Structure formats: structure tokens, C-alpha cells
Amino acid sequence: MKSALITGLNQLEIREIPDPVLPPGGVIVKMVSAAICGTDVKMLLNGHRDLVLPRIPGHEGAGVVIETDNESFKTGDVVAVYPGIYCGKCLNCLDGNTSRCDSIRIYGFNQDGLFRGLVPFNSNEISSLIHVTEKGNTGNIALAEPLACCISAMNKVSVKKGSALIIGAGSVGVIFASLLLARGFHSVVIADRSEEKLTSQCPVNAKVIVSEAESLESKLMAEGVDAGFDLIVPCCPDGLKWGFTGFMKPGGSVLFFSGNNRGVESNRVDMNEVHYKELVLAGSYGCNLNDFRDALNMIVYDEIDLSFLIPHYISLEEMPGCVEILKKNNTKKVIIKRF
Ligand SMILES: [Zn+2]
Numbered sequence: 001m002k003s004a005l006i007t008g009l010n011q012l013e014i015r016e017i018p019d020p021v022l023p024p025g026g027v028i029v030k031m032v033s034a035a036i037c038g039t040d041v042k043m044l045l046n047g048h049r050d051l052v053l054p055r056i057p058g059h060e061g062a063g064v065v066i067e068t069d070n071e072s073f074k075t076g077d078v079v080a081v082y083p084g085i086y087c088g089k090c091l092n093c094l095d096g097n098t099s100r101c102d103s104i105r106i107y108g109f110n111q112d113g114l115f116r117g118l119v120p121f122n123s124n125e126i127s128s129l130i131h132v133t134e135k136g137n138t139g140n141i142a143l144a145e146p147l148a149c150c151i152s153a154m155n156k157v158s159v160k161k162g163s164a165l166i167i168g169a170g171s172v173g174v175i176f177a178s179l180l181l182a183r184g185f186h187s188v189v190i191a192d193r194s195e196e197k198l199t200s201q202c203p204v205n206a207k208v209i210v211s212e213a214e215s216l217e218s219k220l221m222a223e224g225v226d227a228g229f230d231l232i233v234p235c236c237p238d239g240l241k242w243g244f245t246g247f248m249k250p251g252g253s254v255l256f257f258s259g260n261n262r263g264v265e266s267n268r269v270d271m272n273e274v275h276y277k278e279l280v281l282a283g284s285y286g287c288n289l290n291d292f293r294d295a296l297n298m299i300v301y302d303e304i305d306l307s308f309l310i311p312h313y314i315s316l317e318e319m320p321g322c323v324e325i326l327k328k329n330n331t332k333k334v335i336i337k338r339f
């Protein structure tokens, strides 16, 4: 079978590797769709804290069980892959925070991932597989992971409705915007420095603003968006560079959803402003199992509109060109369909 392999910085190869053998108590899943995440591109080009090389990347995907030695799964079952392998026994897991598991291993980072034709899951890894009903809309289930990360982030702040500013019109930015609209936020603004990104594949009910980090405050004022936001979410590379305290409503929340590339300085936060405005600053990275289930249900039962997001489908062999595809077509999401 074919497999993608990261061997070094900006080095991605397609290799022929032996088919996996069914692990005792486990299953083999034939991948049907696997989405390329912004983090995959970022770690290919810049490395990543959790990446150990060489590595088969891929943590967003779904497939069909084709061999099983586990009574919970039968051949033909459609499954989505929760991106982490968690122990289920540590205090974090027992609290439902599987992404903070003491021994978490993430597919595609510190464990070989999903960009290959067949993926074996042993008896410890099988808890990452979530059954998907075939009765609903299963077309977008490879998007469950990024949506789950947005849901997980929202579980970290108390603001549930109001106005929001999303910084970054990449795939996760627009998915986040769509989640907020689905949850009843009355105003969702997406800012990005690229006009091209803002004019394609954004939720129709979101307002878009072209701006650099430095000019955002004046651009918001010029657009008449000066009443402040209840929620700000940086969803872009170097997300910690963007200022926010100037245009937050008192009591508002900021979700630090994306980090900076190595060597890029973070925005300095005026903690007096945080104090006087009673702001909530929250970090979010990854998603818990329950968030993943919620995301799958939202997608399968059409509780979120992701129809504006038109993926560019490729074969696994085309993956080494994915960075160029993302640049050239201005496509927000690339999904591997042929393995
Ligand atoms: Zn992802």
C-alpha cells in the first residue's frame, strides 16, 4: 500500500510499504477520506513540538473497517478517527479531558498517522475509532476534527452568544465562524490580511475585513465595528502576534487557538487592561473525545452549515504538492480521497 512519509523539514515522500497485519483484538481500517490540516503544513515546513521523525502524517480522517478481531466492530463499519490515543485512566481522562491525557499520543505527530491506504488499530488504539451512522450526511466527516477543536475551545470560555472576531480566514477560521453562527452569535467578523482568502469560501453571514495585524483596530473603526467584541479568536499562523485588548467588550474572552512559528514574538498583553476590563484569556489546543462526538453529530445531522467550504480532492500520490495546491487554488481544505 501507499503511504506518505515526512523524513525531514519540507521533505515529504510517497512510499510503498507492506500492508498491515490485523493486530490481536484490533481492526484494520481502509481510509476513505483524510483531510490535510494547517498544522500538517506548518509542521512539514517548520517542524512541530510533538513531531518525531520519520513520520506518516495525518490526524483528520475516516474510513471503513475491512478486518476485525474485536466484537465492537464488524467489517463494513464506517468509523471516524479521534486524533489521540489516550489512556482512559489518568485524572485528566477521568475528567473527560482526553486531549490532556498524561500519556497522549497524537496520530501523525508522535504516532504514525492516517495518510496511508490501510491503518491498523490495536486493542489500545481502538478507543480512537468512533462509529458513524450512515443514515446522516457523512460527506464531511473528515472535518470532524477541526470542528471538534473549535467546540473544545468554546467549552473553555463562558461567552455563549454575542459578537465575535475571528482572525484568519483559513479552514479552521471559517469553520469556527460557522460554529458561532450555528450557535446564535448575532455578529461574526472574520479578519485576514488576504483579500483573496476572504472573498472565497467564507460563511455568507459573516462580515469580512481585510487587515494587517497592526491596522486591525483602525480598520474595524473605519468599518463601523467599534462596539467591541464578546469573543476574539486568533485562528491563523502567528496568531499570538495580533492585538486584541483595544477592541474587546468588558468581560469579553480571547481564545488563543493558534500559536506562533518559532522565533515570532507574541503580542504583549496589557494586564492592567485585562484586570480593569475583566477579560478572560484562554488557551486551547486539540479536542476531547466528547467534543469529537459532538462535532461528528453536528456534521452528520446537518446542525452546522459547512456547504461554503468546498474541499479540493486529491490522491495520496499528489500529497507532496499539497502546499502548492493550497497556495495556487486558494483552497482552504485539501482532502485525500484516493489512497
Ligand atoms: Zn487538524
Ligand SMILES: [Zn+2]
Pocket: 086, 087, 088, 089, 090, 091, 092, 093, 094, 100, 101, 102, 103
Ligand atoms: Zn489518560
